[in-house]
Amino acid sequence: MLFSVGACMTEQAAGMAVMEIYNMYRAQLSVQNTVVLFEALHVVASHAHKINSDSDLRSKLQELGSMTQMQDPPLLRLENESYQLCLTLLQTIIVDRPLNAANWDVQVENHLVNLCREVLQVYLSAAKPSQLQQKAHWPIPVGSAKRRELAARAPLVVATLQAICGLGDSSLEKNLSHFFPLLAGLISCEHGSSEVQVALSDMLSTDEDAIHDEGLFCAHVVDRSSYLLIWKLGFSQKDAS
Structure with missing residues (x-):
């Protein structure tokens, strides 16, 4: 049990070291070598x-922590930081590519x-209702622990949505x-904070001009009715919160 957590933290330290090396020698590294670093x-x-x-x-670690007064290992933070490193490295490759x-x-x-x-699928899986919530005849809000987890995952999701916006037409x-299904899932799922909803609104409603200006976000790639539907759903979800 402790070995798994220790290995995870060691790998995270290794990931940070990889990024430091990349930042020092990025001008000398080929795209191929940088892709290998990303894969690692x-x-x-x-x-x-x-x-x-x-x-x-996780349950055993919580029990161990209560018995030994040890702090809970920052597993979620390690996961988020690892994915953020991957995202940052790929975006840097695109900027630096010869x-x-x-x-x-x-x-x-x-x-x-x-x-x-x-990243989006991981977030949606975390936000997925429990079996009890699915069987209920009325909506049951997520618990405080789940809400904290979703709030902790939100900054990475926001960065991911921004990366999607940076893709070419x-x-x-x-x-x-x-x-499309992932964005629709983000619109309808529970959230731990408003960060993701605000990012979605910014992403899907780059302004009404997006309907007329084919150079902005989805106007090229979504038929008008679908785009307007998501745009309206995004704002109604935001207003409801």
Whole structure:
């Protein structure tokens, strides 16, 4: 049990070290080498999520903490920071990519799209109602612990939504079928704070001009009725909160 947590924290320290090395030598690293670094960091993030998703392990750690007066290990923070490192590295690759690295653009873009999808899906899974809530005949608000978890995950989700906004029109069009259900899920799910809802409103309503200006966000890639539906749902959800 403690070995798993210790391994997770060691991997997180290794991830931070990778980013420090990258920041020092980023000008000398090829896109290919940087993608390898991302893949290594993603292994760390995935392992952190696996550890944090182990409910039995988390329960045992809480019991151990109450008996030994040890602080709870920051598993969720380790997971969030690992994914944030992955996101930052991919975005940095895109900024730093040389003009002759066109062959790597598709691979880096695919990594970024898949990472964004993964982060949003993790959040939606965390926000998923319990079996008791699903069986209830009326909505049951999430508990305080779940609300704190969602609030802790919110900054990473906001950064992910901003990364999606930074994708080019062609990439958005190509990946809309993957993003659309996730965005719809974010609109309808419970949240621990207003951060995600505000980011969604900013993302999906870049202004009514987006309906007329085909150069902004979804106007190219969503038919007008669907875009207006999400736009209105986003604001009604925000107002309801």
